[in-house]
Amino acid sequence: MRIGLIGTGRIGTFHAKVLSRHAHVGGLVVTDVDADRAERLARAIGATAAPGADHVFAWGVDAVVIASATASHADLLVRAARAGLPVFCEKPVAVDLPGTLRALRAVAAAGSPLQLGFMRRFDAGYTKAREAVRDGRLGRLHTVRAVTSDAEPPPAAYVPLSGGLFRDCLVHDFDMVRWVTGREVVDVYAAGSDRGPGMFRAAGDVDTAAALLTLDDGTLVTATATRCNGAGYDVRMELAGERDQLVVGLDDRTPVTSAEPLGPPPASRPWTGFLDRFAPAYEAELDAFVRFARGERDNPCDGLQALEALRIAEACELSRHERRPVRLAEVPGLEGAV
Numbered sequence: 001m002r003i004g005l006i007g008t009g010r011i012g013t014f015h016a017k018v019l020s021r022h023a024h025v026g027g028l029v030v031t032d033v034d035a036d037r038a039e040r041l042a043r044a045i046g047a048t049a050a051p052g053a054d055h056v057f058a059w060g061v062d063a064v065v066i067a068s069a070t071a072s073h074a075d076l077l078v079r080a081a082r083a084g085l086p087v088f089c090e091k092p093v094a095v096d097l098p099g100t101l102r103a104l105r106a107v108a109a110a111g112s113p114l115q116l117g118f119m120r121r122f123d124a125g126y127t128k129a130r131e132a133v134r135d136g137r138l139g140r141l142h143t144v145r146a147v148t149s150d151a152e153p154p155p156a157a158y159v160p161l162s163g164g165l166f167r168d169c170l171v172h173d174f175d176m177v178r179w180v181t182g183r184e185v186v187d188v189y190a191a192g193s194d195r196g197p198g199m200f201r202a203a204g205d206v207d208t209a210a211a212l213l214t215l216d217d218g219t220l221v222t223a224t225a226t227r228c229n230g231a232g233y234d235v236r237m238e239l240a241g242e243r244d245q246l247v248v249g250l251d252d253r254t255p256v257t258s259a260e261p262l263g264p265p266p267a268s269r270p271w272t273g274f275l276d277r278f279a280p281a282y283e284a285e286l287d288a289f290v291r292f293a294r295g296e297r298d299n300p301c302d303g304l305q306a307l308e309a310l311r312i313a314e315a316c317e318l319s320r321h322e323r324r325p326v327r328l329a330e331v332p333g334l335e336g337a338v
Contacts, residue, residue, distance in 0.1 A: 001024055001025055001026060001027075001062045001063060001290065001293065001294065002025075002026060002027035002028070002029065002060070002061045002062050003019055003025055003027070003028055003029070003061055003062065003063050003064070003065060003290075004028075004029045004030075004031070004050070004056035004057070004059075004061035004063070004064045004065070005019065005028060005029070005030045005031070005047075005064075005065045005067065006030075006031055006032075006053050006056060006064065006065070006066050006067065006068045006072075006076055007031075007032055007066065007067035007068030007069070007072075007090075008030055008031075008032040008034070008037050008038045008041045008067075009032070009037075009067065009068075010275070011067050011090060011275070012030075012032070012067030012068070013041055014275060014279075014282060015065055015067055015282070015286060016028065016030055016041055016045060016047060017045055018282065018283050018286050019065070019286060019290075020045040020046060020047055022286070022287065022290055024290050024291075024294065025290065027047075027048070028045070028047040028048065029047065029048045029049075029050050029055075029056050029059060029061060030042050030047050030048070030049055030050065031049065031050040031051065031052055031053055031055065031056050032068070033068075033069075035049070035051060035052075038050070053068075053076060053079075057079065057080075057083060061085065062085070062086075062293065063085055063086040063087065063088070063289075063290075063293040064076075064077075064080040064085050064086075064087045064088070065087075065088045065089075065286075065289070066080070066087060066088065066089040066090060067090050069161070070092060070094075070095055070161060070162075070163070071095055071161070073089055073090070073092065073093060073094060073103075074093060074094040074095075074099050074100070074102070074103040076089075077089045077093065077103060077107065077114060078103055078106040078107060078110075080112070081106065081107040081110040081111075081112035081114060082106070082110045082112070083112075084110070084112055085112060086112065086113045086114075086115075086289075086292065086293035087112065087113070087114050087115070088114075088115045088116075088117065088286070088289040089114065089115070089116055089117065090116075090117040091116055091117050091118060091171065091306055092163060092167065092168075092171070092306070092310060093116065093303060093306060093307070093310075095161075095163060096163075097310060097311070097314050097331070097332060100306075100307060100310060101307075101332065103303075104303045104304065104307060107303060108303075113292065113293070113299060113302075114299075114302060114303045115288075115289050115292055115299055115300065115301055115302065116301050116302065116303060116305065116306035117285065117301075118172065118175045118179075118301050118305070118306065118309070119278050119281040119282050119285045120172055120175065120176050120179075120235075120278065120281060121175070121176075121179055121281075121285070121300055121301055122280075122281040122282075122284035122285045122288065122300075123248075123278060123280075123281040124280070124281075125237075125248035125249055126176055126179070126180060126237065126248050128246075128248075129180050129237060129239055129246055129248050130179060130180045132239070132244075132246050133180055133181055133182070133239060133241075134182065137241075137243065137244060138239060138240075138241030138242075138243055138244050138245070138246060139241040139242035139243030139244065140241055140242045141181060141219050141239060141240070141241045142219060142220070142240060142241065142242065143219070143220055143221075143222075143238075143239075143240040144177060144180075144181065144219060144220070144221040144222070144237065144238070144239050144240070145221075145222050145223075145236075145237070145238040145240075146173040146176065146177060146221065146222070146223040146224070146236070146237045146238075147173075147223075147224055147225075147234060147235065147236045147237070147249075148169055148170060148172065148173055148223075148224075148225045148234075148235050149224075149225065149226045149229035149233065149234040149235070150169070150225075150226065150227045150228070150229060150233060150273070151229055151230065151231075151232050151233045151255075151270075151271075151272055151273060152227075152228070152230070153196070153197055153199070153200075153207065153227040153228060154227065156197075156199040159199050159200060159202075159203045159205055160202075160203040160205075162205070164203075164204075164205045164206075164317060165192065165205060165206055165207070165208075165209045165225055165227070166190065166209060166211070166313040166314075166316040166317050166320070167310065167313040167314070167317065169225045169227075170209065170211065170223055170225045170313060170316070171309045171310060171312075171313045172309075173223045173225070173237070174213075174223065174309040174312040174313060175301075175305070175306070175308075175309035176237060177213065177215075177221055177223070177312075178305075178308060178309065179305075180237065180239070181215060181219065181239075183215040183216050183217055183219060184215065184216045184308075184328070185213045185214070185215060185216075185221075185312050185315075185328055186214055186215065186216050186327065186328055187213075187214050187315075187325055187326065187327045187328065188211055188212065188213050188214075188312065188315045188316050188319050188325070188326055188328070189211065189212045189319055189324075189325045189326075190209065190210065190211035190212070190315075190316035190317070190319040190320045190326075191209065191210055191211075191319075191320055191323075192206030192208065192209040192210075192320050193206055193207065193208040193209070194206045194207060195207070195208070196208065196226075196227065196228045197227075197228075200227070206320070207226060207227045207228055208224075208225070208226040208227070208228065209224065209225050209226075209316075209320070210222065210223070210224045211223045211224075211316045211319075213312070229255070231255035231256070231257070231270060232253075232255030232267065232270030232271050232272065233255070233270070233271040233272055233273050233274065233276065233277055234249070234254060234255050234256065234271070235249050235271075235274075235277060236248055236249035236250060236254070237249065252264075252267060252268075253267050253269055253270055253271050253277075254267055254270070254271070255267055255270035255271065285300075288300050307333070308333070311328060311331045311332075311333050312328065314331045315327075315328055315330065315331050318330070318331070
């Protein structure tokens with residue numbers, strides 16, 4: 001296959017390196033708004049640098065990977081879909097819910113395959129948790145606790161463009177709640193705090209947030225996130241059932257110190273960020289896309305799956321602003337999106 005990759009920033013560079021050594025990728029064309037950056041990457045990995053996205057499409061590729069700035073995602077993925085190309089796109093589809101719905105309608109009308117980048121679906125721990133829930137090993141699930149804590153805040157310029165903590169960060173937890181449990185969220189109650197760096201207040205965002213979710217079978221879920229976890233990058237999910245409990249993300253690199261005299265020692269090398277923690281999952285995700293594009297497997301995360309996670313994030317943002325519980329039915333969803 002010949003794949004075109006648009007965007008050579010941090011995640012795009014990672015994807016390019018993975019694709020350049022994939023057994024079924026015979027050619028890789030990369031491009032970026034920073035042409036010099038794309039050229040340097042191409043030289044380093046033996047790829048071809050294109051002057052712009054127009055050239056990627058004109059030069060003939062078999063599939064497209066979109067890792068560019070968020071604001072460009074919708075136009076690029078719709079363009080790829082209308083060209084009949086399988087497309088992988090980093091989340092989110094668009095900067096807001098209306099834009100997401102418009103893009104997904106266009107993709108559906110074109111009839112082309114779209115895979116969204118929710119890499120935790122390929123993490124070994126989350127996969128094992130999903131199997132445990134589906135196999136009934138935990139018994140009736142009554143409580144789920146999800147945590148995502150960044151080791152340090154993102155650059156100030158990124159915050160106004162991120163979509164906010166719920167849409168940018170906790171959306172991964174919301175996807176995992178659905179994927180692991182197999183249940184749907186029916187209502188949320190969310191709050192946030194902006195006591196950290198002033199750039200979050202300036203953007204109308206928060207640096208720390210918590211949400212209580214109720215699933216359609218009555219299971220209760222708490223999901224928390226912060227941009228200011230100095231101990232390290234901490235991503236976990238705890239699942240408690242009537243028979244047993246299971247935790248994802250607890251290992252010798254988890255940045256948690258026990259207060260108990262006989263507790264384990266602090267992590268000597270805590271996780272530093274998402275590429276550190278989820279590198280194997282990202283690689284597995286791209287391998288799944290290549291095989292999906294080749295017709296060898298089903299789509300592991302289509303646009304409508306991503307939309308459901310975004311709807312939960314939107315409900316949480318509405319709850320935070322209006323200080324009230326919000327039912328998912330209040331947020332536009334699948335109706336009319338396909």
